[in-house]
Amino acid sequence: MIENLSYPLFAIPFIGVYLIVLAFLFGAVFASFITCTAWRVVRHENWMMGHSHCDTCGHELSTADLFPVISYIALKGKCRYCGSKVPPRDLIFEILLGLLFAGTLALHGAVDAVVIATLTLEVLLLGLSLADWDSGVIPDGFLGAILVVWIITVGFMPDMRRYAVEGLIASVSAGLLMIIATAIISRITGSKLSYGPSKLVMCLLLFLHIRGACMALGIAIVTGIIFALVCKAKNRKISLAPAISIGCIAALLLADVPLFPVG
Numbered sequence: 001m002i003e004n005l006s007y008p009l010f011a012i013p014f015i016g017v018y019l020i021v022l023a024f025l026f027g028a029v030f031a032s033f034i035t036c037t038a039w040r041v042v043r044h045e046n047w048m049m050g051h052s053h054c055d056t057c058g059h060e061l062s063t064a065d066l067f068p069v070i071s072y073i074a075l076k077g078k079c080r081y082c083g084s085k086v087p088p089r090d091l092i093f094e095i096l097l098g099l100l101f102a103g104t105l106a107l108h109g110a111v112d113a114v115v116i117a118t119l120t121l122e123v124l125l126l127g128l129s130l131a132d133w134d135s136g137v138i139p140d141g142f143l144g145a146i147l148v149v150w151i152i153t154v155g156f157m158p159d160m161r162r163y164a165v166e167g168l169i170a171s172v173s174a175g176l177l178m179i180i181a182t183a184i185i186s187r188i189t190g191s192k193l194s195y196g197p198s199k200l201v202m203c204l205l206l207f208l209h210i211r212g213a214c215m216a217l218g219i220a221i222v223t224g225i226i227f228a229l230v231c232k233a234k235n236r237k238i239s240l241a242p243a244i245s246i247g248c249i250a251a252l253l254l255a256d257v258p259l260f261p262v263g
């Protein structure tokens with residue numbers, strides 16, 4: 001039972017600090033895994049098998065080259081074999097997901113089904129956002145994985161019935177609205193818009209109550225406008241997955257803290 005894992009984090013301060021440091025390390029490791037997975041999915045490579053290699057010289061990377069954060073700093077951001085500069089993008093996401101994992105645990109204050117679902121979503125959303133940013137497509141595999149997380153964790157959520165009912169209402173109503181809006185805009189403008197963002201919103205709102213869903217959509221719209229302006233300035237296809245992901249993660253972390261009491 002996942003519920004039995006529930007452990008009040010700050011019952012013993014030392015254990016709390018230990019778990020938060022551990023969460024940062026896990027976040028960095030999962031970021032390393034998911035950025036590599038997203039990279040392979042975008043290039044239609046086998047994401048489960050195969051070895052990581054240098055983008056410039058193609059040399060297979062050893063275990064020592066693959067430690068999150070540490071390898072990048074030890075090698076001064078260069079490939080061990082050809083000396084070419086490695087972009088800091090992966091390092092930034094490793095630190096970011098590490099901090100997000102640590103922050104999630106610290107804010108929630110316990111290890112339970114909510115935290116496990118949130119951490120798993122953070123990993124999947126990082127991969128899916130990177131894939132969308134790089135290719136302009138939200139891979140269905142990531143959306144399927146999000147649905148699997150919901151199916152596995154929904155039964156263990158506190159106040160399960162309200163959680164499931166409100167999640168389903170938010171998911172179906174917002175998702176259908178977005179699908180209809182996408183179809184209308186596609187028809188009027190004659191451009192073929194992707195249904196990926198609508199499907200992503202449908203999957204993510206399952207995890208939020210109505211108040212959380214409103215918060216997620218509000219933040220996603222504001223962030224989405226900023227991302228759209230950045231994409232337009234860079235003259236590239238607009239990616240909405242990062243904005244939707246930021247909105248959802250913010251709501252998962254903040255909708256239930258006392259600052260934003262549940263109605």
Ligand SMILES: [Zn+2]
Nearest residue numbers: 054057079082
């Ligand atoms: Zn190299």
